[in-house]
Amino acid sequence: MKNKMLNWFKDIYKETEGVGVYFAPGRVNLIGEHTDYNGGHVFPCALEIGTYGAVRLREDRTLRFYSINFPDEGVIISSLDDVLSGEELIYHRKDDWANYPKGVLWAFAQHSFLEKHSDIKIESSNINRGMDILYYGDIPNGSGLSSSASLEVLTAYIIKDLFQIDISLKDISLLSQYAENKYVGVNSGIMDQFAVAMGKKNHAIFLDTSTLEYEYAPLSLVDKRIVISNSNKRRGLGDSKYNERRSECEEALRRLQTVVKINTLGDLSKDEFEAHKDIIKDDTLIRRARHAVYENQRTIEAIKSLKTNDMQRFGDLMNESHISLRDDYEVTGHELDSLVEAAWEQDGLIGARMTGAGFGGCTVNIVDEEYIESFISKVGIQYKEKTGLRADFYVVEIGGGPRRL
Ligand code: GLA
Helix, strand or coil, X not given: CHHHHHHHHHHHHCCCXXXXXXXXXXXXXXXXCCCHHHXXXXXXXXXXXXXXXXXXXXXXXXXXXXXXXXXXXXXXEEEHHHHHXXXXXXCCHHHHHXXXXXXXXXXXXXXXXXXXXXXXXXXXXXXXXXXXXXXXXXXXXXXXXXXXXXXXXXXXXXXXXXXXXXXXXXXXXXHHHHHHHHHHCCXXXXXXXXXXXXXXCCEEEEEECCCCEEEEEECCCCCEEEEEEECCCCCCXXXXXXXXXXXXXXXXXXXXXXXXXXXXXXXXXXXXXXXXXXXXXXXXXXXXXXXXXXXXHHHHHHHHHHHCCCHHHHHHHHHHXXXXXXXXXXXXXXXXXXXXXXXXXXXXXXXXXXXXXXXXXXXXXXXXXXXXXXXXXXXXXXXXXXXXXXXXXXXXXXXXCCEEC
16 A cells, blocks of 8 residues: 555655655444533444555645545645634635645644643644645545544644654544534544544444543454445535534533533433433433433443453444434434344344444444355345445454554
8 A cells, every 4th residue: 555655646746755654544433422522432443444645745835635535626735824824714615625634734733722732732833844745545435434534633643743743642633623623614522533543453442532531442353243334325524413413412411400410411320311301391302312321321331241242232232322323313314224224134243333423324233254245245235125225345354543654
């Protein structure tokens, strides 16, 4: 891959000297969906697929971005002075995908970010030269596998490395999330950037999003494998109902706070929720909050069942998670439901659910190795019959975090 990147770089920028190649993974979330902005737990892992970046420092302050995945956009040109200056949003629609790396550069210079995280010392004046960057990603974009977080974390990691900025991987995830929230304008939680930046080979990350305390859980699936299926129904986070779900949870929380002392929905046990839920009054808001509370408890139970090697329980929790996302949170839709429901019928299936924000994108399945072939072919046929769409399947490995190749 490194050579491929160097060759592409040469084709686009006509340079071969001083080019570095980097990688950051995508992620799949095993369980704990729509809990990260509710102070709950998540359980994602980094993948071996991800985003590559080839980069070369320039003598001037020009920035040039090119993506092999979006050749029609051509080389997108900007400058350090435009990107680093000002507190104002300077998201340019015409810059398309390049707003992600630009947003990350912008975040490095944001005082409002740095003041909030006073332990992070970034001398953004270190960033004093322009760059030519070429990206290539093998994560299907808009599929719920965090192609955007991967691009953001990769860019932050490149900047850390090239300009010798002293910033930890955990802080890289916070900075990338800040770029996504404030520059790109999607109010996402911390899960994706954290999973990408902190990924560890063969481990899933059990993260408490209210404290950012985390634990690596070895995922020895033995004779089972993770199979991701892509519904090929694209989802754009920005124009989806993601922000709406977030506000619904905030409203439910405000109402609950009039009777219980909690900071987030993740602070509630199931019993506490049941005892107080009537104060929320609105049926939709009750269902949204119920999902957040129960999904958090499921995630806590999921890591326990993994530790006792109870894979069947883990799979059942995945299935329950999907049902809750379908009925209470309403973020699945016909395509994701058809894929998961087809998976549930197959021999060798341990558990299946949608993964990521929902409204399209991918599902995650744990499948007995010996059944993988029949699983893929039967689910593919059933899905096509029901939706007219072709599903893609990936048998994935859990990979490590960002690195220079
Ligand atoms: C998207 C967001 C995450 C998280 C998931 C849902 O991937 O970026 O922060 O909220 O949706 O679990």
